[in-house]
Amino acid sequence: MEKQWTTVIEPKAPLLSIPVREIIKYRELIWTLVKRNYEVQYKQTILGPLWLIFNLIINSGIFSFVFGYVGNFATDGTPYFLFFMTGSVVWDFFANCFTSNTSVLMDNSYLFGKVYFPRLIMPIANILFNAIRNGIKFLVTIFVWLIFYLNGDVAMISVRIIGIIPLALIAGLLGAAMGMIVSCLTIKYRDFTHVTGIAITVLMYASPVMYTTSQLPEAIRNYVYINPMSAVVEAFRYCVIASGQINYMALIYSIVFTIITGGIAIVLFNQTEKNYIDII
Amino acid sequence: MTDNKDLVLKIENVGKDYMLGAVTGDTLKDAIKLRMNKAKRNEVDASSLHNRYFSALDDISFTVSKGECVGLIGSNGAGKSTLLKLISRITAPTRGRICIDGKVASMLEVGTGFHPELTGRENIYLNGSILGMKRQEIDKKIDSIIEFSECQDFIDTPVKRYSSGMYVKLAFSVAAHLDADIMIMDEVLAVGDVKFQHKCLNKMKDIAKNEGKTVLYVSHNMDTVSTLCDRCLVLNQGRLVFDGPVDEAIKIYNGSEVKTNTTADFAKYIRPGWLQRDDIRLTWAEYVNASDGEAVSDKLDINFKYICNKTVANVGCRVELIDEKVGRPFATQVFYDVASGEAKDTGTFNITVDLSKIMNGNYKTFYTLFVLSPYDDGIDLDCVSGLEINVVRPHEEGSLRWRQNSWGNVKL
Numbered sequence: 156m157e158k159q160w161t162t163v164i165e166p167k168a169p170l171l172s173i174p175v176r177e178i179i180k181y182r183e184l185i186w187t188l189v190k191r192n193y194e195v196q197y198k199q200t201i202l203g204p205l206w207l208i209f210n211l212i213i214n215s216g217i218f219s220f221v222f223g224y225v226g227n228f229a230t231d232g233t234p235y236f237l238f239f240m241t242g243s244v245v246w247d248f249f250a251n252c253f254t255s256n257t258s259v260l261m262d263n264s265y266l267f268g269k270v271y272f273p274r275l276i277m278p279i280a281n282i283l284f285n286a287i288r289n290g291i292k293f294l295v296t297i298f299v300w301l302i303f304y305l306n307g308d309v310a311m312i313s314v315r316i317i318g319i320i321p322l323a324l325i326a327g328l329l330g331a332a333m334g335m336i337v338s339c340l341t342i343k344y345r346d347f348t349h350v351t352g353i354a355i356t357v358l359m360y361a362s363p364v365m366y367t368t369s370q371l372p373e374a375i376r377n378y379v380y381i382n383p384m385s386a387v388v389e390a391f392r393y394c395v396i397a398s399g400q401i402n403y404m405a406l407i408y409s410i411v412f413t414i415i416t417g418g419i420a421i422v423l424f425n426q427t428e429k430n431y432i433d434i435i
Numbered sequence: 436m437t438d439n440k441d442l443v444l445k446i447e448n449v450g451k452d453y454m455l456g457a458v459t460g461d462t463l464k465d466a467i468k469l470r471m472n473k474a475k476r477n478e479v480d481a482s483s484l485h486n487r488y489f490s491a492l493d494d495i496s497f498t499v500s501k502g503e504c505v506g507l508i509g510s511n512g513a514g515k516s517t518l519l520k521l522i523s524r525i526t527a528p529t530r531g532r533i534c535i536d537g538k539v540a541s542m543l544e545v546g547t548g549f550h551p552e553l554t555g556r557e558n559i560y561l562n563g564s565i566l567g568m569k570r571q572e573i574d575k576k577i578d579s580i581i582e583f584s585e586c587q588d589f590i591d592t593p594v595k596r597y598s599s600g601m602y603v604k605l606a607f608s609v610a611a612h613l614d615a616d617i618m619i620m621d622e623v624l625a626v627g628d629v630k631f632q633h634k635c636l637n638k639m640k641d642i643a644k645n646e647g648k649t650v651l652y653v654s655h656n657m658d659t660v661s662t663l664c665d666r667c668l669v670l671n672q673g674r675l676v677f678d679g680p681v682d683e684a685i686k687i688y689n690g691s692e693v694k695t696n697t698t699a700d701f702a703k704y705i706r707p708g709w710l711q712r713d714d715i716r717l718t719w720a721e722y723v724n725a726s727d728g729e730a731v732s733d734k735l736d737i738n739f740k741y742i743c744n745k746t747v748a749n750v751g752c753r754v755e756l757i758d759e760k761v762g763r764p765f766a767t768q769v770f771y772d773v774a775s776g777e778a779k780d781t782g783t784f785n786i787t788v789d790l791s792k793i794m795n796g797n798y799k800t801f802y803t804l805f806v807l808s809p810y811d812d813g814i815d816l817d818c819v820s821g822l823e824i825n826v827v828r829p830h831e832e833g834s835l836r837w838r839q840n841s842w843g844n845v846k847l
Contacts, residue, residue, distance in 0.1 A: 271524035
């Protein structure tokens with residue numbers, strides 16, 4: 156009779172598997188890592204997470220001045236400050252998930268080289284940490300909305316707001332998946348560390364975070380939707396402040412894109428994590 | 436044979452290769468270049484690529500049953516750490532299969548994941564959960580962890596302000612409180628000052644002996660291995676050369692089981708890790724005259740047998756004499772051009788060691804085979820721990836009685 160082993164280690168790693176049971180077993184570690192990230196970020200600061208709010212407000216202020224006041228960008232009637240803030244919350248969530256995961260293997264090599272836990276824990280903890288940070292930002296956005304609402308500038312929030320949950324999920328997963336792919340490639344080719352910063356900037360300007368798609372010339376309007384985040388940002392904004400519309404075709408494209416990227420990321424990650432420690 | 440049910444660890448034909456040099460190149464450009472080269476000359480590359488692999492472990496198979504305490508010894512570079520890394524799932528094997536039943540906790544390094552900004556207490560939780568402890572478990576053990584670390588007063592201070600000693604003490608304490616079915620322990624973990632090191636070793640003994648866990652113990656200290664372990668594995672250059680009782684394993688490791696007073700068989704002797712070459716190997720050494728290993732005259736004849744693995748010529752031999760108390764060679768005699776041959780050739784040579792200036796005493800020796808480089812440096816081809824030389828000349832009346840401790844071993 157063959158014995159039941161709890162773990163069998165073999166040279167070949169499975170292509171597309173997520174060790175769900177193991178991750179659940181290590182769920183406390185996820186939480187500990189999230190807490191560590193939070194504590195480390197705000198150790199020895201007086202204001203702590205308030206910095207997050209200041210950054211958001213100052214950022215939105217600058218962009219409102221440049222694009223809303225000086226540039227006079229059209230926003231379908233929404234105050235530019237709120238317009239930008241709403242879009243930037245979901246965009247930042249995507250961007251943070253992306254950048255924090257681009258170095259997930261390199262930064263944690265000291266850990267991965269010494270002790271075993273399911274490596275997927277790290278990207279998951281990153282997503283969760285950024286979800287919390289951007290959740291706080293979202294609450295601030297809602298507060299800003301309330302001020303504008305009481306002033307009579309914007310409409311009431313409707314049930315559509317439930318839509319932000321799946322949209323945020325897409326943004327987070329897409330960011331993390333793209334980040335993990337870059338992270339795997341960086342192990343062998345450090346070239347990719349130089350790409351990420353510029354890629355995020357390009358993607359940001361190529362998505363309707365600062366403008367509405369309707370004000371773009373017909374010729375290039377549809378090209379914006381090649382960026383899978385465009386439809387997500389737009390839909391997110393629509394769900395919160397009813398600005399603009401949802402481009403359903405583009406949104407389906409974004410979802411399919413996220414699923415494919417996620418699959419590639421998992422395959423690549425599984426293949427890389429098993430012995431990247433030897434290469435690094 | 437143990438019952439199949441009791442097995443907790445089964446290792447089957449495991450091997451691990453490492454690439455030597457940068458095969459893929461560090462940048463995209465290098466990789467593309469290499470690809471292009473590969474496409475051009477396909478058949479040449481296969482062989483050159485093969486040469487660039489280095490087998491850190493090859494064809495290792497063994498099983499461990501529940502409750503066993505297994506020692507793992509071997510010189511540096513024998514593959515001990517690689518094996519532990521494979522078992523603790525840090526990197527994957529190139530060949531073979533490893534089956535584990537139960538939870539593995541590896542104490543390969545202390546302080547994994549410690550974050551300098553966090554306090555001692557926070558780091559205990561962080562480190563503990565990285566090592567696989569549950570929160571409740573840590574809650575239960577935290578008092579004992581803090582007490583063991585002797586850092587009570589500083590536990591709520593960020594560890595970046597700790598002294599290095601406090602840091603490692605705290606780190607070891609967390610690792611020592613791990614609870615798993617299979618514990619992997621490395622003796623270098625015993626850290627801190629002598630007192631704390633002692634405490635660490637006792638704790639390790641405690642885990643191994645009293646808590647009835649399965650333990651894989653790596654050490655260079657044969658004393659602790661023999662007190663802790665019931666069974667011992669000897670690794671040499673990536674291969675498992677012995678699996679069995681601790682005493683025998685230690686003998687093989689020290690190379691002493693193959694020696695008598697006047698003969699030594701080097702066929703199975705484990706060469707030191709620094710030796711890069713294997714062109715020629717000594718297989719046998721024998722004192723020709725001294726029947727009981729005591730040299731009474733000034734001349735000592737030694738007869739050697741050797742086998743060539745590659746074509747060699749003009750191989751010389753050094754006989755290095757070592758006083759155990761001093762620990763390093765104090766006299767060396769060099770013999771040139773004693774051996775040569777083609778691959779697979781065997782041969783013998785005789786040398787006569789001149790002991791006329793060596794005073795009475797018991798000396799260890801090393802036999803080293805070498806060839807001269809173009810710059811007259813010696814390139815060592817083989818090195819074995821040789822037969823002991825025991826010089827017992829009768830005292831000559833009227834000559835000074837030699838005080839070895841003050842004047843050394845050599846009379847000029």
